[in-house]
Amino acid sequence: MNTDPKRVLVLGGGFAGVYTARYLEKLLWAEQASITLINRENYWVYQPMLPEVISGSIGLTNVVSPIRRLCSRTNLIMREVENIDLKTQVVTISPGFRPRQLLLEYDHLVIALGNITNFHGMPGMIENAMPFRTLADAMALRNHLIQVLEEADVEENPELRRQLLTFVVGGGGFSGVEVMAELNDFLHLVKRNYLHLRNEPHRCVIVQAGDRVLPEMPEALAIFAQRILRKRGVEIILNDRLKAATSEKAILQSGTEILCRTLISTVPSALPQVIQKLDCPKERGKLLVNTSLELKDYEGTVWALGDCASIKTVAGTKVPPTAQHAIREATTAAINIAAAVRGGERVEFGFEGLGTLGSLGHGAAVAQICGVKVSGLLAWFLWRSVYLMKMPGLNRKVRIATDWLLRLLFPPELAQTKVCTRYGVS
Ligand SMILES: Cc1cc2nc3c(=O)[nH]c(=O)nc-3n(C[C@H](O)[C@H](O)[C@H](O)COP(=O)(O)OP(=O)(O)OC[C@H]3O[C@@H](n4cnc5c(N)ncnc54)[C@H](O)[C@@H]3O)c2cc1C
Numbered sequence: 001m002n003t004d005p006k007r008v009l010v011l012g013g014g015f016a017g018v019y020t021a022r023y024l025e026k027l028l029w030a031e032q033a034s035i036t037l038i039n040r041e042n043y044w045v046y047q048p049m050l051p052e053v054i055s056g057s058i059g060l061t062n063v064v065s066p067i068r069r070l071c072s073r074t075n076l077i078m079r080e081v082e083n084i085d086l087k088t089q090v091v092t093i094s095p096g097f098r099p100r101q102l103l104l105e106y107d108h109l110v111i112a113l114g115n116i117t118n119f120h121g122m123p124g125m126i127e128n129a130m131p132f133r134t135l136a137d138a139m140a141l142r143n144h145l146i147q148v149l150e151e152a153d154v155e156e157n158p159e160l161r162r163q164l165l166t167f168v169v170g171g172g173g174f175s176g177v178e179v180m181a182e183l184n185d186f187l188h189l190v191k192r193n194y195l196h197l198r199n200e201p202h203r204c205v206i207v208q209a210g211d212r213v214l215p216e217m218p219e220a221l222a223i224f225a226q227r228i229l230r231k232r233g234v235e236i237i238l239n240d241r242l243k244a245a246t247s248e249k250a251i252l253q254s255g256t257e258i259l260c261r262t263l264i265s266t267v268p269s270a271l272p273q274v275i276q277k278l279d280c281p282k283e284r285g286k287l288l289v290n291t292s293l294e295l296k297d298y299e300g301t302v303w304a305l306g307d308c309a310s311i312k313t314v315a316g317t318k319v320p321p322t323a324q325h326a327i328r329e330a331t332t333a334a335i336n337i338a339a340a341v342r343g344g345e346r347v348e349f350g351f352e353g354l355g356t357l358g359s360l361g362h363g364a365a366v367a368q369i370c371g372v373k374v375s376g377l378l379a380w381f382l383w384r385s386v387y388l389m390k391m392p393g394l395n396r397k398v399r400i401a402t403d404w405l406l407r408l409l410f411p412p413e414l415a416q417t418k419v420c421t422r423y424g425v426s
Pocket of ligand 1: 011012013014015016017038039040041047048050074079080081109112113114115132133172175272273284305306307308321322323324325326357358
């Protein structure tokens, strides 16, 4: 009988992948299984707090956590997953400094590669719209905002200055609303540092395809959110969507054109290429799994979870792509993988969600927890407490709490993080 440790391969270092590896470390001894995680970055991103990087409420590296510290017994490979061969049970990893691909065999595979922003069929969006999903996106947006303000401050043409001071966000779901709320707060706070912009108005626009923002929330809370955003100067265009873009404007489905130099799009999404080319059962492009989160036709060997999987609970509810669900899915997958490795009971996914929370910028949020609706300052405290509590590790908790405290005392950071190394060398 083969007593070698089973090879468990986890693809993706987001909520689903990292939490699966963490639970597996608790459930399986090193003699029972080796755990390997492959991710593009060597850190895990706490996406719910990512919009706060824009306004500098949270420092850039405090919103991420090194995977090596989160999963100390897991072998991390910081590379790109290029191919998954489900039949031969081999995953191909991109070359690194040495120009050769790595081939990794597995006994059990976890696919948790999340999703990506998809600008397909939207002319000009790839070149001119900014996605908002990764730490790099948040850094790029923050730097771009500062660049635009610097340019607007020296621009004499009022038309052009107005265009530079117009900011459009496509998508009025949680991420779109949170991004706009933080961006708007940031502009209000830093404009006073620009001699020519102090009395200059800026324009912030959310474009939402539905008839209200935050479709994930009960209507009353969404209406409250709209009221707060509008009170803070955000324009909300409903029942319309981004269709195309140029370097000078956003073009909407209705034909409306908004002159702007900043266009951020949080919708729509698609699956990563490596999943798109996988030949296996899918639903709307997502990997189809059973209630034990096993990939259809590959039960006992392959698990898929997080934003890249199409999941239903035991009660038949469609599972939304959120962090709180991804964490619970990771527990289910880890228990079932451990059972496949060393025997034991399997479990089915039954988590129906605890509620939803959304920030509307400084001092305001909306929340529905266990059926109770809360809005305003109380919801904002709740939002901060819940997400701070959920951040793994005391180190990051303290850093974030300190950042928040400092933000109450001082204005936001306005230094641009230029990464060009050419200056200063002759
Ligand atoms: C701005 C924003 C705000 C959000 N706010 C909330 C919120 O308030 N509450 C909430 O519950 N949810 C929120 N979400 C949703 C939540 O973050 C996601 O549902 C969750 O991150 C999904 O986890 P995941 O592991 O499936 O995917 P991800 O977290 O996206 O992780 C996927 C990982 O796979 C890696 N990867 C992908 N392809 C490859 C490849 N080919 N090779 C190597 N690595 C690869 C990626 O780099 C990434 O690290 C938010 C999302 C965003 C973008």
